[in-house]
Amino acid sequence: ASRTETVKSVYDKMLNSIKEKKTAPPNAWLWDFIAKCSSKEDIELLFDMLQKLRIFRLSSLRIHENFNTALCREVTKACVRVGAIEYGKKAALWRHNAFGLTPDIGSTHHLLLYSKQLNDVNLLVEVMKLVKKNELTIQAGSADIVFSICSGADRWDLMTKYGKRFVLSGIKLRQSSFDMWMEFAAKKG
Template sequence: MYDKMQAIGLLTRRSARVLRNPPPSLLNPLSMERVDSCSEFCSLRRGFHSAAFSSGNMHGGFSNVELYNRKDKLRIPPLSMVTPSRLYSSEAPGSANYSAAEEATKEIYDMMLDSIVEKRTAPPNAWLWSLIAKCSTTEDIKLLFDILPKLRAFRLSNLKIHNDFNSALCRAVTKACVRAGAIDFGMKALWKHNLYGLTPDIGCAHQLLLHAKQHNDAKLMVKVIKAVMKNSLPLQPGTADIIFSICCNTGRWDLISKNGKRFVKAGVSLRQTSFDMWIEFAARKGDVESLCKIENWRSQTMKQHSVSTGFSCAKGFLLEHKPESAAAIIQVLYQTVSDFKKPSITVELQKLVSEWALDVIKHQTDDNRKAFAAALQIDISELISALQSLGMRENVTMLQFNENGLISS
């Protein structure tokens, strides 16, 4: 063994002298490529063995390549340990060659998939946002919802990130679903526990509710509200505004009553606009009992009437055959509003006489309609007379009614 070691040392020293003073044959242009390859190999070999011997006390992650020296066995670490690579990149590889804003949805999806599955690196956040922004069809949304669970699993297993994506990204995903018409996928974004790593909030629900409002889709509204309640998303005053608007536009008194009570029970401080829509709807229906309840809830949070709630209460008094009380509340309203809003009092009074009276008559049963119209005509006449006696000199045209509605002026 000692003789073998001396022979190896002699061979090494001779090789070094040859490389320091190469013979003319090695300097032949045809041989230069072999010299370069030899130099590169020797350099790589020295670096490889240096790293191997400096890592001799490591135990994990070694390859099956082994060097034997007597009875001792030295294992060589894999190349990835010698030249470590970046596992988790925050920048796009080859960013000079890629522009996320210019790539098609499928191309961005493929880039992200390659980064996660093949390269085992975290794709830049800009790619995900660009993918969301470019979604315009259901097929695009399918790609988005295919990459999200893969990205979530990668974050959990490789980056040790246990938090879901923030709510801002969830809102952007929901908005993309609405834009692409993929409402079913948008509903998945409301799930509190999902495989996509999304963090839903009430803002995501608003995206879907606004779509329902645009299309007067009460069924979608009901579906969204059920998902909101099931996933314990906190109701907001803005939520009530959207829901009440949909109910008014679709004539769904049952839904506005049910959801209105739900908001009150949840302790949501409704806005003036919500109370305006809710109480106006009750006045059109001629539902005095509901009107009184809504006014009671409103008065607990707001001291003064708006023009809308004031006239709705006046209509309630008319339905109870109390024209003097109706006139009194309109007079107080006229005195308290700003000069800028005073013309709106005349407008609302004319609407009361013409539009509201006809609307509330239509909501009566056939048997009661004729008697109701006659009584309402008398009460409205007394209201106008009372307003004039109280000092309001407004030009309001009195209209005549029968059991079917308006007949003459």
């Protein structure tokens, strides 16, 4: 069986648990599901299941809390792994989502690192807009990744824009961030 068939079988098992047995499927099944995703189609099934689980948790179990941030990070990693970035943004960055995911900056870093890997400045800008819109707390590690992307793409405008945002947010920049900023400034003259 291909991995996609394996994902479909886990999806079907989980759906049977929710619909027929009216019980929450074991957490291990969800983690297994995430680990086995190998295509955008698998990720679509995953998000469909997350939405069904969210509804089941709310209606049958009266659990109003989102899934934990560790799950969100794994979902984001799976999205990045298969190139399903639109879904990754939903997992990592949308505070109000129908999937019960809890976005955090650790998940966001997976998207930023993917942007760096591809040298995709547009993805960086999109991610940073969503970080701001969803009021996620940025960290010193965020600055390292962002500055690295800006420097690699020769985008001084973005380096200064995000540098100001980091400093005004009260983030204590790491020495590596300062070094990158100063090297880039020296290069620019």
